[in-house]
Amino acid sequence: MTTTRSNKSRPNARVSMQSIADLVGVSRTTVSFVLNGKEKEGRISPVVAKKIKEVARRENYRFNELARSLRTGYTRTIALVVADISDRFFASLAFHVQQQALHKGYLVVIASVGEDKAQFLPTVEMLIDRRVDGMIIVPIQHTEQEIARLIETGFPIVLADRYFPDLKTDRVIIDNFGASFQIVSLLLEKGCRRIAMLLYDDQLMHMQERQKGYEKALGKYPNAAQPIIRKIGYATSQKEVDKAIRELFHDNTTCNIDGLFFATGGLAMFGIETLIQLGIPIGKQVQIACFDRADFVPNLRIPYVHQPIRKMSETAVDMLLTRIEKGDQPDESKILEPRVILR
Amino acid sequence: MTTTRSNKSRPNARVSMQSIADLVGVSRTTVSFVLNGKEKEGRISPVVAKKIKEVARRENYRFNELARSLRTGYTRTIALVVADISDRFFASLAFHVQQQALHKGYLVVIASVGEDKAQFLPTVEMLIDRRVDGMIIVPIQHTEQEIARLIETGFPIVLADRYFPDLKTDRVIIDNFGASFQIVSLLLEKGCRRIAMLLYDDQLMHMQERQKGYEKALGKYPNAAQPIIRKIGYATSQKEVDKAIRELFHDNTTCNIDGLFFATGGLAMFGIETLIQLGIPIGKQVQIACFDRADFVPNLRIPYVHQPIRKMSETAVDMLLTRIEKGDQPDESKILEPRVILR
DNA sequence: TTGAAAGCGCTAACAC
């Protein structure tokens, strides 16, 4: 078995429309019509069509999508840009986006850019250079300008999960404010009065909305304590959460914390670990709630905000494909309602 | 802001090499040489080159990679085919493959095909139709024939993590047998004598090697019990693990189990959950070990086999790019040594 | 030092 990298050995590199046209004794136009299922349109005789199909399958013919795309201007490929594909939330998003896209005949290219502005633009450009038809973007911090410029060019994009309020574009997000408000209200109804919140230290709207929902809920209860907020950096989140929690439970001004609200499942995981190490009984001395399911400790059932990831993915794909296929559309902003799981 | 989908509005769709050639007053050949950094080769005068670069950047010119690829035969794109991108192991693999590929100037397209043979071939073909330069495949069950045929065509692939022993091709795997042997030996040294193993019920070599390592280790200790094996289906693994463990600890013939070895981190997670529910003290009545870190229960430190995912990813990318760029190469089989983490 | 021209594989308007 010798393998060479000459084109001869690339799969089917030698069997083109031309070669099957030659084999059948027709022109490649005829072959193109038949293989694209446009025999009616091209008024090809059934007998020729049949012959062409036979030869094509015997020769194991496959389209060269590159050539096709160059000609048509469409690649039937979309990109998904996220911060980190190894994050559970994004991985799940990616999975569902792929399923839905595949279902509609599109390939998806996933790009992980880190929470790193410097990687964002080059990656997006690389994708556009390859002529993806459109992009689903979960924006990272400080990329508003870049995305705005992209939108100006008319390139089809939809923002998912995170967004910038001033950016006029298609987007599908969840009602972070409402969900946050609801679940913090639950903690209050359970009797908590000194509830602290841990969230990521970023400028992204979805974080801010979660914070606002929390503050609004506290505001409703006159005898609830003022907001107690701890902001956590991405890079060293585990350490920072650990530190924050230890301080919250030792510092005199906050020592009577009876509720903890985590803005993400990841933060909750770290937080719970520290609580257990400190020997603070969860559900007794302190009530917990968070975004995303955090059921990793057996027999510990924490109320949480269930984000409809699948729905969000499918909606994002549908919106994008509509924009790609139907062209100019009014911008749409879909807000999905998360389910608050009480227990 | 009006957006239309005519090509006019596609980013830079209007600025081609021709258009910048016209602007400068040269031919597109000259532009091509300059923009590809081949001014020497094309013996372009510095002044013309400078002018071209200026205009290109002023007009915000970008290559049409589609056209380029059609011409050169290379897309600088590789594919990664895995069962499920939302699995932690594969997500991590994907992340590192992307990093390494990016570093070498390649884009990677991740394809999730499920543990589903029916999705495998169509996906691979879709990728090849788009002329990816090569593929890293983590094979799923019953795809040996398909992969063999792929290899015959000379298409560059490397197998990662899982493999078929009879398939002559590049591959990078870990020493599953050795790791399994070592860690089960550890359990034995700790005093366990009735160790059960839970693994996935598939034909894949890596599972079988893990089983063999377990059996071999038991064989070394004359007073160790015979192998006690429970095979678990993918689809309903949580339920099956739960059932298996309950049976193992209630059944008379196996009731004295003092060690449990899980073939993957996922299986371990489910198993631990059941053990905790049953109130069986881990580390006392029963010792546990597994593949992949399973530290999700605070304060529970389980010995495990650390798989060098990053190393495996980088090696796979390097092998693949060598094959793509250097052409015909002898098949290589790299076996990475996992670290056994005792504690 | 530069440019003309061929061609990668395909689509689609327009002839015949």
Add this chain to the structure above:
DNA sequence: GTGTTAGCGCTTTCAA
């Protein structure tokens, strides 16, 4: 009914 032709945007040989 079927074929001719003109590109899509680029690279690269060869001639000037």
